[in-house]
Amino acid sequence: MSTETGSGTETSTTAPSSSINLESVRAIAKKDFQDSVRSWLFWGLSSFFFMLLVAIAGGLAYFGENIAQAGATTEFLVILVSYATLLVLPLIALVLGWQSIAGERESGSIKILLSLPHSRKDVLLGKLIGRSAVLSLSLTVGFALAGVIVAAMLGSFDVVDYVGLLAMSILYGIAYTSIAVSLSSLTRSTTIAGAAMFGVFVLFYIVWNAIIQAIQTLIGWGYLSPETYTLEVNGESFEAERLPDWAFFIDSIDPGNAYSNALSIVTGATETELGVALEEAMFDGSVPFYLQDWFSFIILLFWIVAPIAIALYRFDRVDL
Amino acid sequence: MPAITVDNLTKSYGQELALQDLSFEVQEGEVFGFLGPNGAGKSTTINAILDFIRPTSGQVEVLGFDAQAHSREIRARTGVLPEGVETYNRLTARQHLEFAIESKGTHEDPEALLERVGLADAIDKKAGGFSKGMSQRLMLAMALVGEPDLLILDEPSTGLDPNGAREMRDLVREENERGATVFFSSHIMEQVEAVCDRVGILRNGEMVAIDTVGGLRDSVSSGTSLHIAVDHIDDDALQAVRSLPDVDNATVEGDTQPTLVVAVDGSKTAVLGELEDRGIEVEDFSTEEASLDDVFRSYTTDTEAEVQAP
Numbered sequence: 001m002s003t004e005t006g007s008g009t010e011t012s013t014t015a016p017s018s019s020i021n022l023e024s025v026r027a028i029a030k031k032d033f034q035d036s037v038r039s040w041l042f043w044g045l046s047s048f049f050f051m052l053l054v055a056i057a058g059g060l061a062y063f064g065e066n067i068a069q070a071g072a073t074t075e076f077l078v079i080l081v082s083y084a085t086l087l088v089l090p091l092i093a094l095v096l097g098w099q100s101i102a103g104e105r106e107s108g109s110i111k112i113l114l115s116l117p118h119s120r121k122d123v124l125l126g127k128l129i130g131r132s133a134v135l136s137l138s139l140t141v142g143f144a145l146a147g148v149i150v151a152a153m154l155g156s157f158d159v160v161d162y163v164g165l166l167a168m169s170i171l172y173g174i175a176y177t178s179i180a181v182s183l184s185s186l187t188r189s190t191t192i193a194g195a196a197m198f199g200v201f202v203l204f205y206i207v208w209n210a211i212i213q214a215i216q217t218l219i220g221w222g223y224l225s226p227e228t229y230t231l232e233v234n235g236e237s238f239e240a241e242r243l244p245d246w247a248f249f250i251d252s253i254d255p256g257n258a259y260s261n262a263l264s265i266v267t268g269a270t271e272t273e274l275g276v277a278l279e280e281a282m283f284d285g286s287v288p289f290y291l292q293d294w295f296s297f298i299i300l301l302f303w304i305v306a307p308i309a310i311a312l313y314r315f316d317r318v319d320l
Numbered sequence: 321m322p323a324i325t326v327d328n329l330t331k332s333y334g335q336e337l338a339l340q341d342l343s344f345e346v347q348e349g350e351v352f353g354f355l356g357p358n359g360a361g362k363s364t365t366i367n368a369i370l371d372f373i374r375p376t377s378g379q380v381e382v383l384g385f386d387a388q389a390h391s392r393e394i395r396a397r398t399g400v401l402p403e404g405v406e407t408y409n410r411l412t413a414r415q416h417l418e419f420a421i422e423s424k425g426t427h428e429d430p431e432a433l434l435e436r437v438g439l440a441d442a443i444d445k446k447a448g449g450f451s452k453g454m455s456q457r458l459m460l461a462m463a464l465v466g467e468p469d470l471l472i473l474d475e476p477s478t479g480l481d482p483n484g485a486r487e488m489r490d491l492v493r494e495e496n497e498r499g500a501t502v503f504f505s506s507h508i509m510e511q512v513e514a515v516c517d518r519v520g521i522l523r524n525g526e527m528v529a530i531d532t533v534g535g536l537r538d539s540v541s542s543g544t545s546l547h548i549a550v551d552h553i554d555d556d557a558l559q560a561v562r563s564l565p566d567v568d569n570a571t572v573e574g575d576t577q578p579t580l581v582v583a584v585d586g587s588k589t590a591v592l593g594e595l596e597d598r599g600i601e602v603e604d605f606s607t608e609e610a611s612l613d614d615v616f617r618s619y620t621t622d623t624e625a626e627v628q629a630p
Contacts, residue, residue, distance in 0.1 A: 019392070021392075116419075319367075
């Protein structure tokens with residue numbers, strides 16, 4: 001596990017000083033939030049989310065007469081907004097988080113934090129909460145301000161869908177913030193941290209899709225065997241092929257897919273519309289639990305908990 | 321109980337040895353000057369004391385606690401002025417102090433603390449616009465939060481003008497009188513000389529001298545030099561002065577108005593008496609103590625010579 005055994009770090013005694021103190025976490029989160037909120041970033045983000053919502057709602061109101069008649073306008077708003085946030089939230093979270101720890105190590109200001117009676121774990125958690133608060137609050141402010149205008153433009157307005165979209169976007173944003181803060185704690189160089197952020201983006205937007213493509217190609221070439229299932233259309237049965245369960249699972253681990261899946265539960269938008277449908281028929285009616293929609297919450301939570309857990313373990317053991 | 325005990329501390333970064341078997345103690349209630357040229361290992365030692373880095377081997381104890389296992393308890397009772405650190409640009413001086421006060425769980429007044437370091441009029445200004453000296457004052461105020469038992473000041477005079485450096489020394493004295501132990505690192509001798517009870521000199525990761533200011537002076541051969549202007553001098557008299565028990569060396573400078581330069585450890589009157597006994601008239605005399613700067617140089621300057629000679 002440890003990549004720094006060469007530096008001779010001793011890890012035998014890690015009792016009280018590596019504990020978590022909630023007062024410390026709160027103090028650091030507050031300071032970090034104050035520091036970020038003073039910059040143009042917070043208000044820039046809030047107005048960005050505001051404009052995104054208003055622009056998409058305006059487009060729907062102008063072009064979407066049929067949708068309006070079907071009474072599904074908020075649903076479509078969710079779908080269109082999620083296409084944008086799917087890409088934009090990770091970018092924002094990574095940009096917000098990449099310097100969170102590495103930047104303080106590079107400038108030395110982490111010594112200000114750690115000269116005070118805080119543990120390194122307090123610092124990591126405080127940073128994660130502070131940065132998550134910036135993203136969550138700017139999302140909330142943007143959604144709240146846009147809410148009235150969106151409702152007026154769309155005519156019909158489903159509050160549950162709207163709040164569901166906000167809630168899932170916050171969860172998705174925090175997952176990427178956790179990834180960003182954690183990666184930032186693994187290096188002293190902001191340049192390396194920046195490269196790591198870029199790597200994460202490439203991983204989930206290019207590599208992840210390529211993996212699925214590769215599996216399909218391997219199946220096509222006969223290196224991997226597909227699952228077969230029976231499809232009934234108009235009383236006639238067909239043999240059909242699909243990817244194996246584990247391939248679907250790999251696909252569903254991507255935080256973006258988990259976000260879309262979770263949205264299909266909490267909002268009126270359907271999986272097909274969000275592009276993440278799994279046909280029940282493909283699994284003879286019994287979809288494995290880890291491919292069911294509710295599991296996407298677990299995956300989102302995993303992406304919040306796992307990176308920071310690794311960082312908490314590692315960051316206690318390095319020289320600053 | 322010593323405030324700081326460093327015991328056989330070794331720290332290596334890969335092949336590079338930053339500290340080698342360093343051992344010393346800082347007594348409770350004293351002002352300890354930690355001196356050494358840049359790169360001698362002062363910051364590495366302080367980083368180990370504060371658990372910013374982990375020793376390769378050896379042990380550090382602070383205020384009776386193990387520096388690694390009980391770092392939080394130590395830092396709760398310690399005020400630190402770190403070196404070469406940027407403050408938080410977008411936070412005001414007040415917010416910096418509020419953060420430190422909140423972190424230490426005390427109820428002090430940010431304004432009173434800033435008053436002590438002479439920064440009260442910039443209390444609601446953002447630290448991003450501060451000069452280096454102002455940042456240094458701000459961090460010093462943060463170090464004073466919570467009336468710490470131990471103050472660790474790493475190169476505290478960085479960025480301060482002579483006036484600021486003097487105010488800083490006054491603060492060190494005030495804190496020491498309150499009962500705080502002060503551990504004070506510097507690469508400039510004269511700042512340490514004025515306030516420190518004891519001084520340790522670090523070179524290449526090893527402690528080469530540790531003593532009181534007076535003791536260090538004595539340890540360098542030319543403790544005090546006596547400059548005596550005389551009407552004339554002869555070889556016999558010079559030999560007689562040289563053979564006095566407290567005299568290490570004596571030389572003559574100048575021809576028309578000869579001046580005797582005598583290095584003495586003890587009684588100066590013995591030298592003057594010897595000259596008068598021999599009928600030499602003393603026209604004027606002055607004493608010059610070896611400055612600690614000379615002491616410092618004598619301990620640290622042959623470093624480069626050593627480095628150059630393979």
